[in-house]
Amino acid sequence: MNQRNVCLSLLLLIPALALGQRPEVEGMRYLDENRRPVYREHIIIPDVGAYQVLKCDFHMHTVFSDGHVWPNVRNQEVWQEGLDAYAITDHVEYTPYREDVKVNHNRGYELLKESSAKSNMILVKGTEVTRNTPPGHFNALYIGDASEYIESREATQDKAAVMKAAAQHAFIFWNHPGWQPGIAGSYDWIPFVDDLYQNKALHGIEVFNGFGFHMKALDWCIDKGLTVMGTSDMHNLVAHEYDLGKEYVHRTMTLVLARERTAESIREALDAGRTVAWASKYLAGKEEHVRALFDACVQLMPAHYTEERKNGDKINYYALRNNSDLYFELDLKEGNNIKRIVLYPRSEQQVTASVGTTSLSGEVISTYVRSDQHLSVNFLLK
Ligand SMILES: [Zn+2]
Ligand SMILES: [Zn+2]
Secondary structure, three states, X not given: OOHHHHHHHHHHHHHHHHOOOOOXXXXXXXXXXXXXOOOOOOOOOOOEOOEEEEEXXXXXXXXXXXXXOOHHHHHHHHHHOOOOEEEEOXXXXXXXXXXXXXXXXXXXXXXXXXXXXXXXXXXEEXXXXXXXXXXXXXXXXXXXXXXXXXXXXXXXXXXXXXXHHHHXXXXXXEOOOOOOOOOOOOOOOOHHXXXXXXXXXXXXXXXXXXXXXXXXXXXXXXXXXXXXXXXXXXXXXXXXXXXXXXXXXXXXXXXEEEOOOOHHHHHHHHHHXXXXXXXXXXXXXXXXXXXXXXXXXXXXXXXXXXXXXXXXXXXXXXXXXXXXXXXXXXXXXXXXXXXXXEEOOOEEEXXXXXXXXXXXXXXXXXXXXXXXXXXXXXXXXX
């Protein structure tokens, strides 16, 4: 056999190996046709300048707190869904299965270190510091020993509990502000939070948590220079909560604009606030990052046709192209009218403009750069 044939034979062997080398058993057959095919999604988002756009979910639970799954299921999910990085953030103060599962705040991370590396996933060590509301919950990423945290939920310990994470130089973000409605101070910039912020012990806020859009949090992030976060806060199976069989459905996550696909680069980007949160069809973030992401994904192609109408008007035809797996919805101004353009993932729409028009402007209504403001765009016509 020549070398090429050897390579080919090896390739053909891989699918058999992937299914495991099962010995033939006389009188037995395997009915594999109904197995879910095992593959990893590939979410396409072009680089933004010098940055890769990494898909990250830094908030999820396992049976080591109140989640319903063993840690390895989380690794399978993020691998299948095409994420780049994740963190298990089990509660320190809330471990309802303690009679069944030995409390060990480091264990989820330890169990995943090897499997995450094997599947080329970036695993960040994290935890959820779970104080009563207010002040509520805080996630800490890039932590050290999780057994050093405070399990007591005494209000007098609230600050000390968060400062444990600060002492470990963690990246700390405030989770789902306003999640328990009707409690005074649960959705306000309270002195406790301001004190953390002044002491550089608060670095970001969840703008999207699962299916919730915490709109005030976006304005706080913009006004105070905090990092915009989006997370799944998954307790059950992702497939149980999200309609993953439908097109364009993805878990809530943070898109991190990182120099490299490494844990260190992600940390640098989180510290620098280079993120856009992504939930459902919506993107939320600081204007400069949402704009850079939009510009990297969407381009207006040169005019491909000029129509001459009976009344003498000349109209140019253009294609507006979305090169990404993100979804954009735009309201474009056309003369005195506004035209709604839906740019599905990896698709084009046709737009028109009178000859002589130099630009088309509008708003990307599937984006938020403040709670009450979409990204404004302006396409120069060629
Ligand atoms: Zn929480
Ligand atoms: Zn949580």
